[in-house]
Amino acid sequence: MKQRSKGHLRLAVVGHTNTGKTSLVRTLTHNRDFGQVRDQGGTTRQVEPAQLVAEDGTRIELFDTPGLENAPELIEWLDSRPGQRHDGPERVEGFLRQSQAVQRFAQEASVLALMLDVDAALYVIDAREPVLEKYQDELAILQWCARPMLAVLNFTAAPDSRREQWQQALARVGLHTVQAFDVAVRDPATELRLFEKLKSLLDKHARALDAWMAHRKAEEDRRRHAGLAAVADLLLDAAACALEARRDDQAGQKRVRRQLQDMIREREQVCAATLLELYRFGQEKVDDDGLPLSDGRWRTDPFDPETLRHYGLRASGYAAAGAGAGAVVDVASGGLTLGTGTLVGAIAGAAGGLFQGGGPRLHSRLRGRVLVQVDDAVIRLLMARALHLLQALVQRGHGSRSPLQIGAAGSARRTRLPRTLRRARHHPDWSTLTPGHPAFSRQRALDDLTGELDDEWQEKHPQ
Secondary structure (H helix, E strand, O other): OOOOOOOOEEEEEEEEOOOOHHHHHHHHHOOOOOOOOOOOOOOOOOOEEEEEEOOOOOEEEEEEOOOEOOHHHHHHHHHOOOOOOOOHHHHHHHHHOOHHHHHHOHHHHHHHHHHOOOOEEEEEEEOOOOOOHHHHHHHHHHHOOOOOEEEEEEOOOOOOOOHHHHHHHHHHOOOOOEEEOOOOEOOHHHHHHHHHHHHHHOHHHHHHHHHHHHHHHHHHHHHHHHHHHHHHHHHHHHHHOOEEEEOOOHHHHHHHHHHHHHHHHHHHHHHHHHHHHHOOOOHHHHHHHOOOEEOOEEOOOOOOHHHHHHOOOOOOOOOOOOHHHOOEEOOOOOOOOOOOOOEEEEEOOOOOOOHHHHHHHHHHHOOOEEEEEEOHHHHHHHHHHHHHHHHHHHHEOOOOOOOOOOOOOOHHHHOOOOHHHHHHOOOHHHOOOOOOOOOOOHHHHHHHHHHHHHHHHHHHOOO
């Protein structure tokens, strides 16, 4: 038997083959590269360790195990041996000393040897399966190891889930501590409840479990805030950016339009890559998941009218900047041919609006020139896509292999732009994409916008 780490909580993840044990470890560790997951059973052939480590050094050790496959035969073998039926740990130890039996029941032997060396076990059940005798035999053998067990019902969200039947069956064998935990749908609150139930079984490890839950909650808050800050960074750059072009230079205006579009596209890709990295979904895995991204890049163009229509949006034909002072005109009526109608020009000499942020120097520079900005419809699209992606990543279990859904089409139309974004129209210096305008006041605006997004997020997703 291995030397145990003092003070660390050790948990075995056990159950029948192909019930989602490896996927559970992936979700708890936020590591989709842990182990191997396939549709066929028996993928995990040996014990695989993983760790949860809090900032204060508190450590919870998880052990993924091979699936139990021959519990009925093992019970028959044990019943044929001399010894007391109720001497559970002694019977298991006796079995482990029999080399021929260990070879015959190799997977069960590795699981039972581990069970004798851990503090508790998570027994993972595919709730879609009928309650068969083989599962009851597994529970009986595992209970001989005299370790606390928490039953984890997986796939409870499936339409063919037998959750109630399983809860009744578990109660009949005295296993009343049960937690539904669908590994494909990561719910931070459900994850915390799982550890709360473990705490009810393990008094002497209460401090370690409290420390881990506090760590995970703080980590979740930090990750969400960092994600919203990345979204705010994208939106501020896009909304505040203002590029100049000569009013009498049609070719130059087209070049400016393409330049702005390319910059915004690239900034959206940076935001998507940041969110994927924050939630530990590597870009090389994204295309396999059916995301509308390939290698972390969106496959649909935010400046394409079809993309806008998919989100229930239509280019408005005018920009928000300076609209109150009549400073903004439709690009088409101003002689700028931009095709999709998602960019607009702001004529130099306007009395207010944009120039409140740029000052007299900008006012002077723009005589005989136009400013090109992104239309509100595109800003709404960028905001909706980024927030939908963030929400999907928050809720996605690292054991999931199904396509990631990023939100319903049409919802962007109802999205109200935060106050800071509306103000950004008048402050080209808030965008890192606006040339010649060092962003002196940008950080405060970025903090304000992040706070506005966070307030709206918590209102929509109360914990």
